[in-house]
Amino acid sequence: MKKITIAIDGFSSTGKSTIAKQLAKKLSYVYVDTGAMYRAVALYALRNDYVGGEETNIDGLVAALPEITLNFKKNNATGNADVFLNGENVEDEIRTLRVSNVVSVVAAVSEVRQKLVEQQQKMGSEKGVVMDGRDIGTVVFPDAELKLFMTASAYKRAVRRYKELIDKGETVSYDEVLKNVQERDRIDATREDSPLVKAEDAIEFDNSDMGIEEQFERIYNFALRIIEKA
Numbered sequence: 001m002k003k004i005t006i007a008i009d010g011f012s013s014t015g016k017s018t019i020a021k022q023l024a025k026k027l028s029y030v031y032v033d034t035g036a037m038y039r040a041v042a043l044y045a046l047r048n049d050y051v052g053g054e055e056t057n058i059d060g061l062v063a064a065l066p067e068i069t070l071n072f073k074k075n076n077a078t079g080n081a082d083v084f085l086n087g088e089n090v091e092d093e094i095r096t097l098r099v100s101n102v103v104s105v106v107a108a109v110s111e112v113r114q115k116l117v118e119q120q121q122k123m124g125s126e127k128g129v130v131m132d133g134r135d136i137g138t139v140v141f142p143d144a145e146l147k148l149f150m151t152a153s154a155y156k157r158a159v160r161r162y163k164e165l166i167d168k169g170e171t172v173s174y175d176e177v178l179k180n181v182q183e184r185d186r187i188d189a190t191r192e193d194s195p196l197v198k199a200e201d202a203i204e205f206d207n208s209d210m211g212i213e214e215q216f217e218r219i220y221n222f223a224l225r226i227i228e229k230a
């Protein structure tokens, strides 16, 4: 059977990665979490004081980009791929609120996007990939055979993210998480380079009130229909 490219875009905490992982598993496709790549660059920027302090040094970060290498390696315990920054597994550290608070600023830098988009296009060049992010259907794979655009209310998304962080032992308040979700929405949707927009040919899913299983069934059936025709 012919392989296709599946692009899943949408706002933060809309469950993109849950659906993308399930879809990749069921189809035996590769799953690529592009948000993890932006988060890993943001972590690098934090560690080297390019962001997060009183002054932001974007020029410094751009100059340091050749020093940054990102890879994914399968984690046999979770069955998912972990992201590595210059050989170090940073999968857990990139999910903290400290990184979430600066990642949109880093993801708005054109040179960062150029570098990561190039790597993402290489990773998906053989098709048989499910990639999630903000610009997959518009910039990375504008010819993807299946494009999904996920939305949900900011309040529902903040509840989901809050629960995740609490489960991981972070000390955060719901209001702090809601503020971060809303601020990231604003920066991601209004940045000049590749803002978060729905591709014209993407199917929109508002999952504020839809369970994961129902969503997955519907999306999987879309994928099967396209794969059969490909």
Ligand code: DC
Residues within 6 Å of the ligand: 012, 013, 034, 035, 036, 038, 039, 103, 104, 107, 108, 132, 133, 134, 135, 136, 184, 188
């Ligand atoms: O999906 P996420 O919340 O892990 O993404 C982290 C940030 O990275 C998000 O605020 C926007 C940015 N991002 C992006 O600009 N383009 C992508 N393809 C993926 C993520």
